[in-house]
Amino acid sequence: MQYELKTQVIEPQRHTFTHVAKRFGDKPASRYLEGSIDVQPTEHFHYRPTWDPTKEIYDESFSVFRLADPYSYLDPRQYYYAPYVTARSGHHDAFGTSLEYIENRGLLGRLPDGWSAVLGELVVPLRHLESAGQLILCGMARFGYGATITQAAAYSAFDRVGNAQMISRVGIALGGGTTETLTAAKDHWMGDESLQGLRRLAEETIVEADWGVALIQLDALDQLVYDLLWSHLDDAAVTGGAPAYSLIAQHMTNWYTDNRTWIDALYAAWRADPELGAHNADLLAEHGRNAVDTALAALTPFAQRLDARLDAGALERVAATAAASLATFAADQA
Amino acid sequence: MTLAPEKKTKKPRKLSMKARYEALTRGLDWEPSYVTKEEMFPHLEYEGIKIHDWAAWEDPFRLTIDAYTKYQAEKDRRLYAVLDGFAQGQGHLNLTDAGYLNAMKLFLQGVTPLEYAAHRNFAYLARHFAGPGPRFAALCQSIDEIRHMQTEVHTLSNYNKYYSGLHNWPENHDRMWYLSVPKSFFDDALSCGPFEFLIAIGFSFEYLLTNLLFVPFMSGASFNGDLPTMTFGFSAQSDESRHMTLGLEAIKFLLEQDEDNVPIVQAWLDKWFWRAYRVTALVSQMLDYMLPRKVMSWKESFELYFEEQMLKGLFEDLAFYGITPPRHVADAVQEKDVLSHQVYWILYQFSFAAGFTTTMPTPEHQQWLSQAYPDTFDTHFKPLWDKEARNIASGGRHFTRGLPQLCQVCQIPMAFTEPGDPTTLCQRESEFEGEIYHTCSNGCQWIFEREPEKYRQAWLPVHQIYQGNCGGPSVPEVLEWYHLQDGDAGEYLGSRDHTNWLTWQGEAAAETASHENKAGA
Numbered sequence: 001m002q003y004e005l006k007t008q009v010i011e012p013q014r015h016t017f018t019h020v021a022k023r024f025g026d027k028p029a030s031r032y033l034e035g036s037i038d039v040q041p042t043e044h045f046h047y048r049p050t051w052d053p054t055k056e057i058y059d060e061s062f063s064v065f066r067l068a069d070p071y072s073y074l075d076p077r078q079y080y081y082a083p084y085v086t087a088r089s090g091h092h093d094a095f096g097t098s099l100e101y102i103e104n105r106g107l108l109g110r111l112p113d114g115w116s117a118v119l120g121e122l123v124v125p126l127r128h129l130e131s132a133g134q135l136i137l138c139g140m141a142r143f144g145y146g147a148t149i150t151q152a153a154a155y156s157a158f159d160r161v162g163n164a165q166m167i168s169r170v171g172i173a174l175g176g177g178t179t180e181t182l183t184a185a186k187d188h189w190m191g192d193e194s195l196q197g198l199r200r201l202a203e204e205t206i207v208e209a210d211w212g213v214a215l216i217q218l219d220a221l222d223q224l225v226y227d228l229l230w231s232h233l234d235d236a237a238v239t240g241g242a243p244a245y246s247l248i249a250q251h252m253t254n255w256y257t258d259n260r261t262w263i264d265a266l267y268a269a270w271r272a273d274p275e276l277g278a279h280n281a282d283l284l285a286e287h288g289r290n291a292v293d294t295a296l297a298a299l300t301p302f303a304q305r306l307d308a309r310l311d312a313g314a315l316e317r318v319a320a321t322a323a324a325s326l327a328t329f330a331a332d333q334a
Numbered sequence: 335m336t337l338a339p340e341k342k343t344k345k346p347r348k349l350s351m352k353a354r355y356e357a358l359t360r361g362l363d364w365e366p367s368y369v370t371k372e373e374m375f376p377h378l379e380y381e382g383i384k385i386h387d388w389a390a391w392e393d394p395f396r397l398t399i400d401a402y403t404k405y406q407a408e409k410d411r412r413l414y415a416v417l418d419g420f421a422q423g424q425g426h427l428n429l430t431d432a433g434y435l436n437a438m439k440l441f442l443q444g445v446t447p448l449e450y451a452a453h454r455n456f457a458y459l460a461r462h463f464a465g466p467g468p469r470f471a472a473l474c475q476s477i478d479e480i481r482h483m484q485t486e487v488h489t490l491s492n493y494n495k496y497y498s499g500l501h502n503w504p505e506n507h508d509r510m511w512y513l514s515v516p517k518s519f520f521d522d523a524l525s526c527g528p529f530e531f532l533i534a535i536g537f538s539f540e541y542l543l544t545n546l547l548f549v550p551f552m553s554g555a556s557f558n559g560d561l562p563t564m565t566f567g568f569s570a571q572s573d574e575s576r577h578m579t580l581g582l583e584a585i586k587f588l589l590e591q592d593e594d595n596v597p598i599v600q601a602w603l604d605k606w607f608w609r610a611y612r613v614t615a616l617v618s619q620m621l622d623y624m625l626p627r628k629v630m631s632w633k634e635s636f637e638l639y640f641e642e643q644m645l646k647g648l649f650e651d652l653a654f655y656g657i658t659p660p661r662h663v664a665d666a667v668q669e670k671d672v673l674s675h676q677v678y679w680i681l682y683q684f685s686f687a688a689g690f691t692t693t694m695p696t697p698e699h700q701q702w703l704s705q706a707y708p709d710t711f712d713t714h715f716k717p718l719w720d721k722e723a724r725n726i727a728s729g730g731r732h733f734t735r736g737l738p739q740l741c742q743v744c745q746i747p748m749a750f751t752e753p754g755d756p757t758t759l760c761q762r763e764s765e766f767e768g769e770i771y772h773t774c775s776n777g778c779q780w781i782f783e784r785e786p787e788k789y790r791q792a793w794l795p796v797h798q799i800y801q802g803n804c805g806g807p808s809v810p811e812v813l814e815w816y817h818l819q820d821g822d823a824g825e826y827l828g829s830r831d832h833t834n835w836l837t838w839q840g841e842a843a844a845e846t847a848s849h850e851n852k853a854g855a
């Protein structure tokens with residue numbers, strides 16, 4: 001359609017929506033703010049959910065973690081849909097390029113035996129753990145309170161599908177273009193002793209009804225798993241003749257770093273809440289401690305197996321990360 | 335340390351596209367053994383639907399995450415480029431008339447929040463279905479619906495800077511009387527279990543009635559110089575075709591899984607057809623009365639997008655499963671000649687308490703209406719406007735100060751007539767636990783009587799006003815509680831938008847003239 005360009009200067013009647021102006025003043029607002037602030041209905045729900053008539057359709061009591069003003073939480077990445085998919089498009093593109101390079105150079109076939117065992121037996125099965133993350137975060141996207149929180153959760157849930165697909169693509173490549181590695185990895189996930197702690201934790205976190213507690217459990221586990229596999233082992237891969245592993249690791253680490261920002265900001269918002277901050281900090285300390293302890297226990301047989309394959313100091317590393325992680329959950333963190 | 339030499343590997347057998355997609359997406363589920371399956375998926379039994387094989391779900395699109403994000407990012411890049419250009423070039427001055435934006439006000443207040451609600455509850459399906467195929471489809475739709483909510487807000491954001499009625503849409507949706515029509519519709523679906531939601535929204539809303547709801551708004555935009563909304567509409571189209579396919583796959587999946595599902599799905603179809611159809615009543619008046627430049631009448635639209643495409647096309651296919659066209663569909667067909675006129679007449683009288691303005695149709699507009707509705711307009715509705723013309727001539731534009739009775743189910747004021755008889759008001763009464771409840775139609779009455787314990791909970795705006803829950807029991811108190819600003823409500827002619835529009839068009843004309851002079855010099 002054609003339209004004529006106008007150069008006329010017209011004074012706007014207002015610069016943004018009323019609800020956005022109420023918080024940030026009547027000045028031009030970002031697309032993130034206009035597309036996120038106050039968009040979740042808060043009052044006059046017509047009917048109670050048939051699956052739980054004690055709750056409203058959107059209800060703060062789906063978690064013990066609350067904010068006096070849910071929109072005191074903003075995603076520091078300012079992800080609304082467009083920048084989110086744009087960022088992920090680049091991310092998956094970059095991963096695809098690395099994987100193509102790995103495959104063209106036959107780098108997976110040239111992995112030392114220990115590395116190839118770690119990848120097939122311990123890393124590829126974690127696509128199922130990503131899949132658990134997807135479920136947990138979908139629950140948060142539905143039952144969380146406030147559009148900025150649930151939006152970040154929805155994108156993170158979608159990310160988990162992407163992570164699972166990235167790992168699966170590595171598995172297919174490792175299996176020489178077949179599904180053999182994926183099938184074997186699933187058998188490991190189901191039965192191998194080194195993975196049962198993780199699978200138990202995944203299942204128990206999926207059924208955790210409090211989305212805030214579930215997020216903390218997932219996050220505590222992520223903190224240990226991502227550090228161990230994609231940071232600690234990346235260093236080992238560089239010196240251990242496993243460039244394929246390192247090429248994959250950078251993308252997993254990039255995602256993890258990006259994902260941390262919205263979660264850390266949420267913890268910070270919980271603690272900074274003018275009314276509920278102290279209470280939230282106590283809850284964070286309590287649930288964080290449980291979550292880290294449980295995650296460490298779940299990951300111990302996994303780390304032991306890793307050390308048996310590579311002797312990479314995995315057990316030590318996990319224990320050290322757990323200690324650091326405990327400190328970040330502790331109440332005196334601001 | 336040196337790199338191991340390349341081992342001689344057999345040339346990998348490439349997986350077929352389909353096998354590759356399945357490997358990436360399907361094998362991820364597992365049978366839990368540390369918790370029970372019922373603990374993991376606790377909402378799957380209580381609606382009575384039986385699923386024997388979740389793997390039978392066919393993914394129609396086979397989208398992987400890399401493909402999805404790439405495609406969507408590219409679409410958004412193009413859409414936002416149009417929005418930016420439009421804002422810079424004062425594109426809003428190219429509308430047919432500022433009055434056109436009443437359609438968009440209704441859209442932002444009434445439809446955009448539904449996109450948001452769809453986002454939240456498709457996330458619920460993505461959590462609670464026990465099959466990875468439908469879960470992933472639901473998750474994609476969940477974030478697509480964030481996209482729709484946001485691109486709609488961003489599309490209308492520029493208009494909001496210059497025009498009334500758009501500035502407070504989330505609160506409007508939660509509070510205003512006519513918006514409880516779409517809100518209660520979606521709340522109804524949000525409070526259902528996962529399978530009913532899938533039929534209510536995934537199928538009935540996104541498939542059965544989606545064209546009837548969205549196409550009129552988008553064509554209205556293209557006929558009235560609203561380039562951003564038109565671009566948004568095109569951009570959302572490929573998402574919507576995915577959603578439609580999901581809806582169709584959903585109903586077939588449920589019907590094929592177990593014969594016992596058939597009567598349950600049929601009852602949901604009967605309910606959700608009428609529920610969603612009642613929401614389109616707002617669209618009908620938009621099409622016939624709010625657009626300065628007409629696209630097609632509601633009647634034509636209903637015939638094309640519902641009778642032709644759905645009753646003839648779809649339900650002939652569904653007959654194979656033993657599914658019949660929705661109960662009360664005949665009432666809807668009969669109503670197509672009167673619906674828009676009755677709804678606009680309500681909005682016209684109550685627009686002093688709305689987030690948009692209304693005005694009497696011009697003689698030219700009325701001529702169009704009488705051509706589009708030869709059987710009903712001249713006999714039943716033109717006399718109302720003739721009378722109103724006399725009111726206006728004597729200085730008294732008609733606003734009704736009393737409050738109407740609302741239908742307990744659809745929440746539209748009870749102003750519809752008996753099927754096939756435009757002169758008799760249709761009113762239905764039902765008793766439940768000693769209380770009388772009023773409904774507007776056979777469809778709404780049937781829905782009420784099926785689940786009275788649900789519909790008695792409805793937050794009916796008029797009842798709430800009488801109880802003083804909306805800022806106070808008087809009209810000025812309610813308007814204050816709505817946070818209406820000067821220019822949001824009332825009569826369009828002489829309104830803030832109208833006055834500004836005339837000024838801006840005058841300036842634009844003067845500017846064009848001076849450009850032409852310069853060019854001539």
Ligand SMILES: [Fe+2]
Nearest residue numbers: 449478479482
């Ligand atoms: Fe949508």
Ligand SMILES: [Fe+2]
Nearest residue numbers: 540573574577
């Ligand atoms: Fe949709």
Ligand SMILES: [Zn+2]
Nearest residue numbers: 741744774778
């Ligand atoms: Zn009704």
